[in-house]
Amino acid sequence: MKDVVPRLLALAPRALTPLLGAMAAAASLSFAAASAGGLAQSFAEVLALVSMLLSLTAAAYCLLVLSTPSALRSLLRALPPEPNDAGAARSEVPAEFARYFSPQVSRVLAERGASALLPAKREVTVVFADLSGFTRYSEVASAEDTVATLTHYLDELVRVAHVHDGTIDKFMGDEIMVLFGTPLPQDDHAARAVACARDMQVVVGLLSEERARRRLPTLGLTVGVNSGECVVGNVGGESRVQFSAIGDAINVAKRIQGLAARGDIVVGEDTILLAGMPTEGLEEHFVKGRGKSVRMRRIASAEGPSPVA
Numbered sequence: 001m002k003d004v005v006p007r008l009l010a011l012a013p014r015a016l017t018p019l020l021g022a023m024a025a026a027a028s029l030s031f032a033a034a035s036a037g038g039l040a041q042s043f044a045e046v047l048a049l050v051s052m053l054l055s056l057t058a059a060a061y062c063l064l065v066l067s068t069p070s071a072l073r074s075l076l077r078a079l080p081p082e083p084n085d086a087g088a089a090r091s092e093v094p095a096e097f098a099r100y101f102s103p104q105v106s107r108v109l110a111e112r113g114a115s116a117l118l119p120a121k122r123e124v125t126v127v128f129a130d131l132s133g134f135t136r137y138s139e140v141a142s143a144e145d146t147v148a149t150l151t152h153y154l155d156e157l158v159r160v161a162h163v164h165d166g167t168i169d170k171f172m173g174d175e176i177m178v179l180f181g182t183p184l185p186q187d188d189h190a191a192r193a194v195a196c197a198r199d200m201q202v203v204v205g206l207l208s209e210e211r212a213r214r215r216l217p218t219l220g221l222t223v224g225v226n227s228g229e230c231v232v233g234n235v236g237g238e239s240r241v242q243f244s245a246i247g248d249a250i251n252v253a254k255r256i257q258g259l260a261a262r263g264d265i266v267v268g269e270d271t272i273l274l275a276g277m278p279t280e281g282l283e284e285h286f287v288k289g290r291g292k293s294v295r296m297r298r299i300a301s302a303e304g305p306s307p308v309a
Contacts, residue, residue, distance in 0.1 A: 224257025
């Protein structure tokens with residue numbers, strides 16, 4: 001409570017207002033009493049009476065208001081909280097940042113302000129991860145079990161994304177979209193995205209093993225990863241704004257994720273080149289919305305996933 005004295009000083013104008021009003025009322029009553037007595041008392045007697053009533057009023061005010069712990073606490077709560085210093089205010093992370101950005105990115109964004117989220121063109125890597133088998137599970141499970149299972153899996157996927165400093169773009173039912181290289185630049189965004197995809201597969205595998213031991217239905221994961229230049233930043237209308245990415249690279253990532261089987265990670269050629277991965281075994285597929293084929297490679301989480309913190 002080292003800030004109590006400054007806060008009490010800030011409270012002084014508010015506390016003195018009713019006190020001065022009470023003292024003025026006491027003075028008026030004193031002069032009224034003196035006048036009613038036909039001014040029989042001497043000036044000294046009237047002055048003494050006024051002083052006595054003012055003193056009693058001030059003492060009663062202090063006893064009943066300022067000295068009452070509950071009243072004092074109420075008055076202190078009415079004051080706005082003050083940070084210990086300007087740095088503490090800048091380092092405070094808004095709650096909405098923590099839901100989308102990793103703790104490290106959130107702290108930087110809190111210091112830079114909203115300007116860091118303005119739309120801009122940037123090379124990024126996107127990860128689409130979709131829970132395989134969830135639709136069939138939701139058809140037979142209760143609403144409570146459906147939500148609990150989905151929340152359990154998605155919470156772990158978000159944790160893995162934040163470990164690699166990924167940014168949660170959106171949830172689409174049982175699918176999650178994660179961005180790398182934004183809102184803060186990352187020179188190794190492609191490598192981070194691939195490592196994140198591998199760890200996501202590992203974590204989902206561990207969750208499914210645990211559920212199988214408890215004789216619960218298990219889910220799998222299909223993942224698509226792709227890189228390219230996109231417009232990233234806060235987009236939307238006046239009523240709703242969301243941090244997101246827009247561009248052909250996003251569409252391709254979603255399409256190649258649709259080509260993945262349960263347990264697969266399909267990585268676009270641009271991501272493979274940026275991450276310095278081997279280019280052997282590239283496949284070519286035509287995907288919806290593209291006039292030419294897309295080159296990609298399938299990798300497995302067993303190819304050396306990085307540890308999950």
